[in-house]
Amino acid sequence: MSEEWVELLVTYDPLEAEMIKDLLESGDIPVVLRSSKVSPYPVNVGKIGEIRILVRKEDRDTAEEVIRGSAPE
Numbered sequence: 001m002s003e004e005w006v007e008l009l010v011t012y013d014p015l016e017a018e019m020i021k022d023l024l025e026s027g028d029i030p031v032v033l034r035s036s037k038v039s040p041y042p043v044n045v046g047k048i049g050e051i052r053i054l055v056r057k058e059d060r061d062t063a064e065e066v067i068r069g070s071a072p073e
Helices: 014-026 057-070
Strands: 005-011 031-035 051-056
Touching: 005 014, 005 057, 014 031, 014 051, 014 057, 051 057
Parallel strands: none
Antiparallel strands: 005 051, 031 051
């Protein structure tokens, strides 16, 4: 049976994406980062710099709670 991956959120900050990935993976939630950035060019222009954070469909609610719980008040 194949797993269905869904978009959790989109960021333009690679550091933020990695921090969210590490946070979720520390809670045993698998994460896939999809970037449309053209690697030799460190320029973020519109959707070119977009990083999509994907989680399995069944982990989505838990992942959203983890992110909300870690956000500064």
